[in-house]
Amino acid sequence: MAVHSLAYLVVGARDLDAWTRYAESVVGMMRTESNEKDVLLYRLDHRTFRFRIEAHDADKLLASGLECATRANWEKALANLEKAGVAVEKASAAEAKARGFHDMFRCVDPAGNPLEIGWGHIVAGTPFVSPEAVDGFVTMDGDLDMGFGHAVLPAPNIDETRAFYVDHLGFANSDEMRVYLQGGPEDPGIGMHFLHAGGPRHHVIGLAQFPNPSGMVHTMVEVATLDEVGIALDRALAAGTHISSTLGKHTNDKMVGFYMRTPAGFDIEYGYGGIRPDWNNFTPTFTIKEDLWGHKWDFGQ
Numbered sequence: 001m002a003v004h005s006l007a008y009l010v011v012g013a014r015d016l017d018a019w020t021r022y023a024e025s026v027v028g029m030m031r032t033e034s035n036e037k038d039v040l041l042y043r044l045d046h047r048t049f050r051f052r053i054e055a056h057d058a059d060k061l062l063a064s065g066l067e068c069a070t071r072a073n074w075e076k077a078l079a080n081l082e083k084a085g086v087a088v089e090k091a092s093a094a095e096a097k098a099r100g101f102h103d104m105f106r107c108v109d110p111a112g113n114p115l116e117i118g119w120g121h122i123v124a125g126t127p128f129v130s131p132e133a134v135d136g137f138v139t140m141d142g143d144l145d146m147g148f149g150h151a152v153l154p155a156p157n158i159d160e161t162r163a164f165y166v167d168h169l170g171f172a173n174s175d176e177m178r179v180y181l182q183g184g185p186e187d188p189g190i191g192m193h194f195l196h197a198g199g200p201r202h203h204v205i206g207l208a209q210f211p212n213p214s215g216m217v218h219t220m221v222e223v224a225t226l227d228e229v230g231i232a233l234d235r236a237l238a239a240g241t242h243i244s245s246t247l248g249k250h251t252n253d254k255m256v257g258f259y260m261r262t263p264a265g266f267d268i269e270y271g272y273g274g275i276r277p278d279w280n281n282f283t284p285t286f287t288i289k290e291d292l293w294g295h296k297w298d299f300g301q
């Protein structure tokens, strides 16, 4: 696999204070010092940051940071994209360092989702301490890096976009989903494709066959116990955060969690207990009922 995990997100914010309250008091992320003006950096684990919030004229995802395990894999991803005629922009050493990478380049997928792809991550060197006493976010499987979670990105041109991740970046299918909102035999359904990167996560990238003005449908952070999910739900309710979905369990990755709205307009899935497939003994699934139970949606505004 060229890419192996979701390293971080870069998010634009009109109101940094709203993100400060949300990230710290609701999600339980750890703020870490930034030497850049109007930039908030939030940790979820041993890394220097997992969420980078920048002052911006719009509330939206600015980039998904994908990680390659080795320099060789990163060079392969870069070569694959260049060979396919995809425009790539190499980051300077300073830009890569600011993203916690040794090397990094930028590109855009066929649906217009901005990506930053790097290798050689920097660790913080100090313990992760959550301001809300979250025991820790699940980002490692033993010594194996799982990335901080997954990102579900808008892709109205879903087939072309899936091919980009599979053909150039080494992703593979774990589940195709078709959601039938209209009902009836003529309903073509809406596609969602879930792609793994060979690591422990059932999916690192999800693609949804509809647009989203925030640039992302949702991102997932994982905690170690069901109690941590429930306690986070209590914090979200106390803070007046919009709960986009009640507690539920997904059919495909078996993750138990709820969804809540971020100040950027996309959701965070706060989950626990997702499966870690053995890809040598796994048959990709086709799902038409997305939940085993729960997940009553309130899309709000």
Ligand SMILES: [Fe+2]
Residues within 6 Å of the ligand: 150, 152, 218, 219, 220, 269
């Ligand atoms: Fe998810």
